[in-house]
Amino acid sequence: MMKRLPSLIAGLALCCLTAAASADGRLLGTGGATQLEGAAGGGLVPWAVLGGYATEDDYSVTVATTGVRSDDYDLNAFGASFSVKNKIEFSFMRQELDIGALSAPLGIDPNTQLKQDIAAVKLRLYGDLIYGRWPQFAVGVQHKKNTTFGIPSVAGARFDSGTDVYISATRLFIAGPFGRSLLVNGTLRSTSANQLGLLGFGGDKGERSLNAEFSTAVLLNHKAAIGFEYRQKPDNLSFAKEDDWFDLFGAYFFNKNVSAVLAWSHLGDIATLKDQRGMYLSIQGSYW
Amino acid sequence: MTKFRRDMQCLVIATAFTMLTSCSSVPSNKVALYQQLGGDSGIENIVDEFVYIMATHPKLASLFEFTDIETLRGHLEDQFCELSGGPCTYSGRGMIESHEGMNVSHGEFNLVVELLQQAMRTHRVPVGPQNRLIALLAPMHEDVVHR
Numbered sequence: 001m002m003k004r005l006p007s008l009i010a011g012l013a014l015c016c017l018t019a020a021a022s023a024d025g026r027l028l029g030t031g032g033a034t035q036l037e038g039a040a041g042g043g044l045v046p047w048a049v050l051g052g053y054a055t056e057d058d059y060s061v062t063v064a065t066t067g068v069r070s071d072d073y074d075l076n077a078f079g080a081s082f083s084v085k086n087k088i089e090f091s092f093m094r095q096e097l098d099i100g101a102l103s104a105p106l107g108i109d110p111n112t113q114l115k116q117d118i119a120a121v122k123l124r125l126y127g128d129l130i131y132g133r134w135p136q137f138a139v140g141v142q143h144k145k146n147t148t149f150g151i152p153s154v155a156g157a158r159f160d161s162g163t164d165v166y167i168s169a170t171r172l173f174i175a176g177p178f179g180r181s182l183l184v185n186g187t188l189r190s191t192s193a194n195q196l197g198l199l200g201f202g203g204d205k206g207e208r209s210l211n212a213e214f215s216t217a218v219l220l221n222h223k224a225a226i227g228f229e230y231r232q233k234p235d236n237l238s239f240a241k242e243d244d245w246f247d248l249f250g251a252y253f254f255n256k257n258v259s260a261v262l263a264w265s266h267l268g269d270i271a272t273l274k275d276q277r278g279m280y281l282s283i284q285g286s287y288w
Numbered sequence: 289m290t291k292f293r294r295d296m297q298c299l300v301i302a303t304a305f306t307m308l309t310s311c312s313s314v315p316s317n318k319v320a321l322y323q324q325l326g327g328d329s330g331i332e333n334i335v336d337e338f339v340y341i342m343a344t345h346p347k348l349a350s351l352f353e354f355t356d357i358e359t360l361r362g363h364l365e366d367q368f369c370e371l372s373g374g375p376c377t378y379s380g381r382g383m384i385e386s387h388e389g390m391n392v393s394h395g396e397f398n399l400v401v402e403l404l405q406q407a408m409r410t411h412r413v414p415v416g417p418q419n420r421l422i423a424l425l426a427p428m429h430e431d432v433v434h435r
Contacts (some may be wrong), residue, residue: 024347024399055394086394131429175423179416221415222405 025053025060026086028222029253030129030172033261034064034284036196037118037142037164038079038093043249043263043280044231045213047185048138048170049129050089050122051081052286053256059084062286070267070278072101075198079118089122097198099151102271106151114198116146127169135171142166144197155271156237157200158207164191166213180218183227187213194236195270203236217251225251229263243268247280259284322374324417325408331374335364338407342400351390371424383431390435397433401425 032049035041040051040062052060060083068075079093096115103110120142127134142164146152149160166189176182192201192208202208211234217227230246249263263280270276325331339361343352352360369376380386401422408418 024395024402026395027398027401055398057393057395131426173423174426175416175419179414179419181419222409 025055025058025256027130028256029219029225029251029259031060031062031256031286033251033259033282034062034066034079034081034091034093036066036068036075036077036093036095037144038064038077038081038091038120039122039140039142040081040083040089040091041168042185042215042217042227042229043247043261043265043282044229044245045185045187045215046122046140046142046166046168047187047215048124048127048136048168050083050086050124050138051091052083054083054086056085056087060286062284064282064284066280066282068265068267068278068280070265070270070276072273073270073276074098074100087124089120089124091118091120091122093118093120095196095198099271102273105272108151112151113148114146114151115148116144116197118142118144118197129170129172130174135169138168138170140164140166140168144193144201146197146200149200152194152198152200155194155199155239156203157194158202159192160200162192162197162201164189164193166190172219176218180220183215183217183219183225185213185215187215189213191234192236194234195242199237199271204238206234206236209234209236217249223253225253227251240272241269243270249280257286259286319373321417321420322369322372325368325372325413325421326411327374328369330411330413331365331368331372333411334404334407334413335361335368337410338404339364341403341407345399345403347399348396351392351396368421372421383428384435387432387435392433392435394433397429 030049031052032040032047033042035043035046039046040049041047051062054060062081064079066077075097077093077095079091081089081091083089094117096113099112099114103112122138122140125137125139127136129136145161166187168185168187170185173182189211190208191211194200194203211232213231215229217225219225227249232244233242235242245267247263247265249261251261253259261282265278265280267276342348343357363380366376367378370378405418
């Protein structure tokens with residue numbers, strides 16, 4: 001996280017400088033956060049909403065930095081998105097995983113990182129998060145390129161790049177239980193990625209599979225939300241089991257320019273190291 | 289495909305189906321909402337504040353160029369009162385008719401929602417009743433925007 005501080009501060013400064021410009025657009029919080037692969041969503045799961053607060057008349061830009069600290073790993077990610085007229089979202093995310101404790105058994109430099117770049121597009125298809133009869137539907141494509149394929153290939157991964165395709169449906173029920181707004185999201189993803197792609201794509205146990213992802217959140221007031229996310233994962237490599245992920249999160253939208261998500265995440269076994277749990281922190285700056 | 293995997297996919301599909309078939313929940317006891325908003329005087333205070341910050345907002349002022357603010361205030365009081373289950377009858381024009389030619393954008397509609405939320409917060413309306421009133425007004429979105 002510390003390594004990313006300069007870019008984070010620069011990003012936030014950019015957003016705060018322009019804060020005065022934003023007063024309308026969409027409702028606070030309806031751009032979601034930046035999920036691990038760079039799309040607008042929760043922490044783990046992409047939602048059908050597009051990043052930022054643009055309506056049909058304008059554009060939005062977001063920048064985000066995310067850190068996950070599990071028992072044995074550090075994952076840092078940073079990226080940006082550009083959304084056009086609440087119709088299409090382009091995003092880019094770079095992920096860097098410090099493999100830490102895994103380096104000793106592998107006999108490699110402890111400073112080794114696994115890295116990948118993710119370029120993605122999300123197209124809003126139909127419906128709306130809040131208004132009208134239908135939930136918001138979107139389809140997304142995330143093209144991932146692992147730039148450190150040496151270790152994944154030794155682990156049995158077949159490809160250094162892969163493309164995820166997903167469809168999401170998201171709805172916010174304004175007056176849900178106890179009068180609180182309730183967000184529900186379901187995502188179906190076709191993917192060949194091992195541990196998001198940080199361990200390459202495909203393997204001896206399989207290649208592409210269909211995975212279900214689910215998110216729900218309750219808005220405590222107009223700025224704060226708590227929620228739960230679940231993400232089913234493939235299991236393509238026989239050298240190490242890959243588990244499904246889930247997290248419990250709290251999100252705070254300071255305004256339409258700055259938001260933060262703090263989560264307790266349960267990531268299961270990752271590359272032979274057991275039962276990884278830890279904190280997830282993501283900060284997003286948004287200018288629309 | 290494992291059983292668990294199948295179950296999770298069923299869950300997501302079931303969730304999607306639920307979202308498709310359910311509408312925003314409407315409070316079962318509307319009289320309670322009217323009371324939670326503070327009855328006649330509570331709604332009057334909310335509407336006073338709401339109309340003031342709406343009509344003076346620089347991004348919305350042009351929408352109210354030809355509006356009689358006093359009439360608008362009266363209509364909104366009646367509308368909120370009736371919607372929340374109070375003893376009033378809204379006698380203004382329908383939503384489509386009253387927004388004809390204004391060409392309200394999605395952004396302007398959302399801004400109005402935010403200003404109503406702000407007005408309710410100013411008058412210390414709890415989050416639950418705030419959301420219930422907004423949920424009753426939200427279906428008007430289609431009749432108001434781009435008319």
